[in-house]
Amino acid sequence: MSTIRGARERARIEVTAAIKDEARKQLAADGAAKLSLRAVARELGMVSSALYRYFPSRDELLTALIVDAYDAIGEAAESARAGRAVPVDSPAARWTEVACAVRSWALGHPHEYALIYGSPVPGYTAPQDTVGPASRVGQVLIGLLRDAHHDRGLALPPLDGALRPEATRMAADLAPDLPPEVVAALVSAWAQLFGLISFELFGQFNRVVEERELLFRHAARELGRSVGLLPSDGSPSGTGATST
DSSP states (O other): OHHHHHHHHHHHHHHHHHHHHHHHHHHHHHOGGGOOHHHHHHHHTOOHHHHTTTOSSHHHHHHHHHHHHHHHHHHHHHHHHHSSSSOTTOHHHHHHHHHHHHHHHHHHOHHHHHHHHSSOOTTOOOOGGGHHHHTHHHHHHHHHHHHHHHHTOEEOOOOOGGGHHHHHHHHHHHOTTSOHHHHHHHHHHHHHHHHHHHHHHTTTTTTTOSOHHHHHHHHHHHHHHHTTOOOTTOOOOSSSOEEO
């Protein structure tokens, strides 16, 4: 009985993967708004009723694709953080490598990137299942800052007094062990990193920027400074008092 069950589970995994692969092809060809379970079933030589046993609705298939995309870009960031491309004691350089790894994944998977960071899909509301995967890149950036904060310290970014209550709230929600100044700067830097990637992927840099990788690396380094990361020599890279 266990052998039969194992064979069925392997078959289900294979069919599920085939369904998602075909759905990704549809994303690339027609966009997420036109994703159709019937079209996926037709391309795979399945009847629609058989496909519904794997994904009962278009929204459940979309959710699976979204979770996969968030997990993949998260894995790229995590691998860059753990990699040996830069010394462990250089948090500013590691920040830049993580940012560049996220950009590289996006350039290699533009349609999946568009699914998670592009325009919302009409009629679709992401369920709670997507929250954890969606936070993986952010958690990597928080982890880099946390390591630096507890090691050599961070140069506290400036913070407008009117923003302090909101910065304090965000810090309590996202990273209670980091100063509010750093968390507010991190949220801004996170949005700017993805804004740069989106501008590149969605064509806003056309006829404006030619050396895009050089620009991105420069911007990523500057954003690292903006969140208080110190260069490898330990000298302040931002404004404000150094916190340890």
